[in-house]
Amino acid sequence: MQRKRWRPLGVLRKLLTYAICLIALMALFSVHVPVFPSSKVPQFSDPFKLPTQHEITYQRLSAERSWTQELAPPHSKSPLPSPKLNGASGILDFDKLWKPPLNRDFVPCLEPSLNHTYPAESRGYLLVHSNGGLNQMRAGICDMVAVARIINATLVIPELDKRSFWQDSSNFSDVFDEDHFINVLANDVKIIKKLPKEMATATRAVKHFRSWSGMDYYEDEIASLWEDYQVIRAAKSDSRLANNNLPPDIQKLRCRACYEALRFAPHIEAFGKLLVDRMRSFGPYIALHLRFEKDMLAFSGCTHDLSPDEAEELRIIRENTPYWKRKDIDSAEERSKGSCPLTPKEVGIFLTALGYPSNTPIYIAAGEIYGGDSHMVDLRSRYPLLMNKEILASIEELEPFKNYASQLAALDYIVSVESDVFMSSHSGNMARAVEGHRRFLGHRKTISPDRKVLVRLFDKLELGTIKEGKGLSNRIIEMHKKRQGSPRKRKGPVSGLESAERLPFEKILSCVAGHIIRYTSIGASQVGGYQYRSLGTRSLYISEFRLLEEYRNLQMIRTLQLQERSLSFDDQGLRFAKLARFGVWDKLGIRY
Numbered sequence: 001m002q003r004k005r006w007r008p009l010g011v012l013r014k015l016l017t018y019a020i021c022l023i024a025l026m027a028l029f030s031v032h033v034p035v036f037p038s039s040k041v042p043q044f045s046d047p048f049k050l051p052t053q054h055e056i057t058y059q060r061l062s063a064e065r066s067w068t069q070e071l072a073p074p075h076s077k078s079p080l081p082s083p084k085l086n087g088a089s090g091i092l093d094f095d096k097l098w099k100p101p102l103n104r105d106f107v108p109c110l111e112p113s114l115n116h117t118y119p120a121e122s123r124g125y126l127l128v129h130s131n132g133g134l135n136q137m138r139a140g141i142c143d144m145v146a147v148a149r150i151i152n153a154t155l156v157i158p159e160l161d162k163r164s165f166w167q168d169s170s171n172f173s174d175v176f177d178e179d180h181f182i183n184v185l186a187n188d189v190k191i192i193k194k195l196p197k198e199m200a201t202a203t204r205a206v207k208h209f210r211s212w213s214g215m216d217y218y219e220d221e222i223a224s225l226w227e228d229y230q231v232i233r234a235a236k237s238d239s240r241l242a243n244n245n246l247p248p249d250i251q252k253l254r255c256r257a258c259y260e261a262l263r264f265a266p267h268i269e270a271f272g273k274l275l276v277d278r279m280r281s282f283g284p285y286i287a288l289h290l291r292f293e294k295d296m297l298a299f300s301g302c303t304h305d306l307s308p309d310e311a312e313e314l315r316i317i318r319e320n321t322p323y324w325k326r327k328d329i330d331s332a333e334e335r336s337k338g339s340c341p342l343t344p345k346e347v348g349i350f351l352t353a354l355g356y357p358s359n360t361p362i363y364i365a366a367g368e369i370y371g372g373d374s375h376m377v378d379l380r381s382r383y384p385l386l387m388n389k390e391i392l393a394s395i396e397e398l399e400p401f402k403n404y405a406s407q408l409a410a411l412d413y414i415v416s417v418e419s420d421v422f423m424s425s426h427s428g429n430m431a432r433a434v435e436g437h438r439r440f441l442g443h444r445k446t447i448s449p450d451r452k453v454l455v456r457l458f459d460k461l462e463l464g465t466i467k468e469g470k471g472l473s474n475r476i477i478e479m480h481k482k483r484q485g486s487p488r489k490r491k492g493p494v495s496g497l498e499s500a501e502r503l504p505f506e507k508i509l510s511c512v513a514g515h516i517i518r519y520t521s522i523g524a525s526q527v528g529g530y531q532y533r534s535l536g537t538r539s540l541y542i543s544e545f546r547l548l549e550e551y552r553n554l555q556m557i558r559t560l561q562l563q564e565r566s567l568s569f570d571d572q573g574l575r576f577a578k579l580a581r582f583g584v585w586d587k588l589g590i591r592y
Contacts, residue, residue: 098420099445100485103442103486104486104487108440110252110259113249122152124229125195127195127231128158128159128234129161129234130161130237131237131238132161134405135413136429137160137406138262138433139258141257143241144234145253145261148189149189149253150223151222155189155190155192156191156192177264178193189253199230202230204231205233208235209236210240211240212243241254271397272410275389275411276414276415279387279419284361286351286422287365287422287423288347288362288363289365289416289424289425292366292425295367296428298314301329301331301334302340302341304332304343306371338453340426341426342425342451344379346455349458350454351383352473354477355473356383360383364387365415365416365430366412367405413434417441422435423449443485447483449483450483
């Protein structure tokens with residue numbers, strides 16, 4: 001007799017089988033699969049808490065494994081997701097932290113006008129000694145390209161500074177792509193690599209070109225030297241050409257020289273891009289130009305948060321450096337004016353207040369931090385993912401750049417320009433150069449801390465009169481809404497960015513009885529109610545002159561008449577620091 005089939009039981013077995021298969025399939029797809037680290041922000045157990053050392057090590061090892069693979073070039077990856085990030089001010093959109101500001105349809109304008117002509121017949125050769133660090137030399141070289149055009153000179157490839165603080169023996173071709181430089185500017189200025197042999201013994205006119213000089217100075221005073229000399233040597237290149245009142249084609253030429261012609265040498269470009277890719281493996285990143293090196297602190301006299309022994313060491317360095325003119329510096333006064341760099345601790349407070357979470361990758365673009373880890377503890381406790389060249393690259397990879405300060409600075413420059421966000425703790429030469437380059441490339445997000453206001457808040461934090469939290473965060477975010485790299489009218493440096501490296505008024509030129517007046521900031525005096533500062537020992541008496549410089553944003557006053565005053569200058573030309581009566585410069589719309 002056949003056993004009766006129990007149909008309901010069979011159906012149940014099938015349902016159970018299907019259910020098991022479905023569960024297994026779901027488990028298969030839900031299991032964690034490691035993702036290539038460049039595709040997203042590093043993942044920690046809780047993005048709103050500081051990651052553990054184990055998590056940091058895992059992320060670093062993952063990134064190191066990825067470095068052996070071919071990576072996509074900067075900015076070519078797919079857009080990152082936009083999660084909500086919980087900062088000190090509450091929930092902030094990912095986009096608010098990383099997206100660039102609106103460019104308001106401002107674009108680069110480098111093409112010469114229809115009136116621009118090929119270089120005129122050369123009247124002689126211009127030799128240039130570039131002085132300073134990398135970015136000071138870059139700016140000076142661009143100025144000398146323009147000067148060569150103005151005086152109809154053949155420019156000999158400039159000599160880089162080998163005698164300054166950095167003691168770098170690099171030649172021009174070691175840092176820059178020499179052939180590219182010559183070819184890009186071929187329609188503007190004739191450039192040769194070496195002075196012709198027949199000119200080697202020719203008498204040279206060695207000149208210290210006057211700082212911040214305009215067209216008249218070069219066309220009249222310098223060009224007249226061709227009557228007696230075939231070779232002119234510029235003893236220095238920094239700040240020798242005015243920023244205002246130049247023909248548009250000369251301004252465009254400077255920009256072409258800076259952003260198109262002065263390309264770094266191929267080996268620097270290639271390794272710089274590799275460092276960018278390695279930083280991107282951690283996700284979008286901040287490049288932080290942290291000016292807290294020994295030379296910077298000694299030069300500026302800024303000793304906040306330093307020990308008495310450290311402050312004394314810096315004072316001795318300053319005293320023993322003959323070409324640093326300022327010796328007796330009041331650190332507290334400089335800091336209150338916004339002239340001192342933010343300390344690493346203050347940078348950490350600032351970034352936290354802006355809303356950047358603790359797992360934000362930060363590239364430190366700087367030399368050796370004074371005091372080492374002892375001054376980095378507070379910043380690292382907030383942002384453990386602090387990177388630099390030495391962490392991202394092996395000793396063997398960095399060996400070709402060792403002992404070449406300009407080449408190492410060039411690597412930092414590349415990583416900074418390509419970063420998602422750039423910020424500097426101090427408005428020195430590199431900070432201004434990177435900011436300008438990022439504006440040229442499309443107004444990339446560049447945060448300019450208002451140091452003058454921030455130090456007051458930080459002092460209140462130290463005293464305990466205010467606390468970190470939503471209130472402080474909202475205040476700092478509000479004051480920096482318009483300090484993130486968006487286009488602005490050119491009225492001089494943004495407030496709160498005064499710097500010991502940057503002389504007040506250095507960008508402002510005024511026409512005085514046919515002469516261009518300059519400014520510096522050493523020594524203060526008062527004459528007849530007018531305060532001025534001077535380097536000079538002689539005096540020039542000017543009776544009744546007019547400030548004729550027009551500013552586009554000027555609404556109320558276009559000219560101002562001053563009475564006879566005594567003004568001083570040095571042997572290299574007029575070098576004024578601050579000539580102002582209460583309210584005069586404010587009425588003129590000048591910012592400094």
